[in-house]
Amino acid sequence: MSRFVVTGANGLVGRRACALLAQKGHAVVGLGRGVRRVAGAHDYEEVDLTREADVAQALSRLAPEVILHCASMTEVDACEKAPEAAYAANVTATAAVARGAREAGAHLVHVSTDYVFDGAAGPYGEDAVPNPGGVYAVTKHMGEQAARVLAPGCAIARTAVVYGWPPVEGRLNFGAWLVKTLGAGQPVKLFEDQVVSPSFAENVAAMLVELGERRLGGVWNTCGGTVLDRVAFGRALCEVFGFDAGLIVPTKMADLKLSAPRPLRSGLKTDKARELLAEKPLALEESLKRFHATWRRAGEAG
Template sequence: MVGWESELRIRFKPGSCWLEEDDTDIPNRRILITGATGLLGRAVYKEFKANHWHAVGCGFTRARPRFEQVNLLDVAAVHNLIQDFQPHVIVHCAAERRPDVVDSQPDAASQLNVAASGNIAKEAADVGAFLIYISTDYVFDGTNPPYKENDAPNPLNLYGKTKLEGEKAVLKNSEGAAVLRVPILYGEVESLEESAVTVMFDKVQFSNKSANMDHWQQRFPTYVKDVASICRQLAEKRMQDPSIKGTFHWSGNEQMTKYEMACAMADAFNLPSSHLRPITDSPVVGALRPRNAQLDCSRLQMLGIGQQTPFRIGIKESLWPFLTDKRWRQTVFH
């Protein structure tokens, strides 16, 4: 195992994207990100790269050409990737995170969220890598917030159950790993459908027809750039203090229903919001959701770790490329 501060360079396979364009000064802190093509994974990759880590990302369907293409269910492929690269840190972002999809494809979701996570933890332990497993506030039932890390989980839906099983598999296979639970995420999306927050923007923009918006479930929308920063801060603290492990919570600090998020989007872009209709009944279709699974973030804050971007700022950064009113874009951003 190569030490943190060693100047030793790993020899990389010819043609591998692990070599940077200019490989004369590859940083000697190595990070592997799974799910690097996804919303959170892209942010984590950028954050570590911008802070002088040698970052390798892997994905599956969207991997080429920038990232390694790896099927995380292929045990041999995962073993080879981690053995060849010898990362100091692994951030495991890959997951099936859509509760309704997990309900319709339970076996596939369990394979990715549980089995693959346990295997990655085992491989991480073998090379002495610090693993950060991204989990969810949906491990809680939402009846008694805010939730601390040691509060008893009680997931209401299969998604929450698979992520909780994934947590257990990770901590069983890698004693020094960290679990980072986060709530609903948004950020710079490739399409509006990529986040359960940004997907509402079309309904906000097209004000010629009324739109029903959930005003029952209390959420804490969290910017992926903030979560990426938390992962990096946690990894760098761990370099100095091996006792940093176990379960952590991070979240935005603004409590909002989806209706309130939609109104905030309209406000951020000077759009009308009178067509948005708050629905205060609990949803009757789809997987059950917790009413309020607010996460207590004080454990990380006590370590001096934190970053919380105001929703109005983060959502404006995320959504302006999708504005249909191009004149507004030109006046604000040019």
């Protein structure tokens, strides 16, 4: 068993990684900005990752063997409107965590995104050359470079359109938003021209945990195993959840005035993860079945 630190422990993937690690018997400390918002068997400390001295002090004291860096500013349009905040969260914080990992002799798993690519020729393999556009994408790519430089041998784990239930308090992920809206009988506009790799949060967390446990380095696409457009995802979700697919209104990205650019033909190839990881990227059908099961359990418990 190992000593793990997980950043972004209140977030969609971080909370699931903490729970899985604790379940497997590891010693886990989750780090988050603000008070603990998720109950669990792991310890928790409040740390502002953009304050480099605080990060260094915490990691020196905790002496982790592995760090899963899940924390990030992921709201694409918010990043575009607040570039200083995006830089602090996605670059400064990553550099601080990477330095702390190196000083502690810990293996770093840094979570990144398919948005480091421009979306001109997806889906992308691990060896594709990034070409980010927009503040979110650029800062996430800079975070990758900071991790590589400051924590040699780290893993860069790219994921995409992560969804799960329950959602993070105060913010609905794509899948949770669809369930809430379609479940209420309300129409949703979905992009028919954006191709993505929707990723079930539990599956992503399990792949990150494996990268940490096995101390694997290099670039990994830790995302869903099916590449499709958002309309097709919405219709598949309707079939599993029993919602009316007629509520889905196909639209083109250019029809909406979005603050930040988004890659159109994106998505990630998962051949490497399927071949080399015990935790395989899930195909869409299985992901949605598990998503539906967690949603039903939460409803029964609540």
